[in-house]
Amino acid sequence: MRRSLPIVAFILAIALASPASAEEVADPDDVKGKLDLSLVVANKSDTDAPLRIRIETHENWAASLLSWKGKNRVWILFNVDNDTNIEYVGTITSAKGKLGLNIEGSGSAFETLRVRHPDGHTLKTKIPGDSPPNPEGTVRIAVRSRYKTKTGGCSEGCRDRAPNGGSLAVS
């Protein structure tokens, strides 16, 4: 066994030297409505760096679609340890057209984080590094959406998840 040690050390050295890369999952055109998710991209430049998240949908919409007064929502789920349970849920809503992310869970609620909507189908946000929803090391995330209309195909609420099962592991 002793002979295999240098190989292990060599592989570890490569792993440590690799720059952090973006993790992403494309999501198909699998639900009706404006909040049909198409892509989630997440990355951390270092283990204790901010977690940057980009969410895209297949359709374009105005920030007011996510008004806190309405039923439409985009949620970010955070699993920050080794089990499969979600510890924190971030809810994206808008007030007077300005988007924010409110993260709650494990008995805590955090200050609203800024969310940008640089084009009609993209949401971008940043979770501070070394914070409960983005602890040092690996964090697993998934995104859910709900789009509800008064009549028609989404009157019961059209819901999407990306990835459809499991989560995106970012470290």
Ligand SMILES: [Ca+2]
């Ligand atoms: Ca989708």
Ligand SMILES: [Ca+2]
């Ligand atoms: Ca967990």
Ligand SMILES: [Ca+2]
């Ligand atoms: Ca999906």
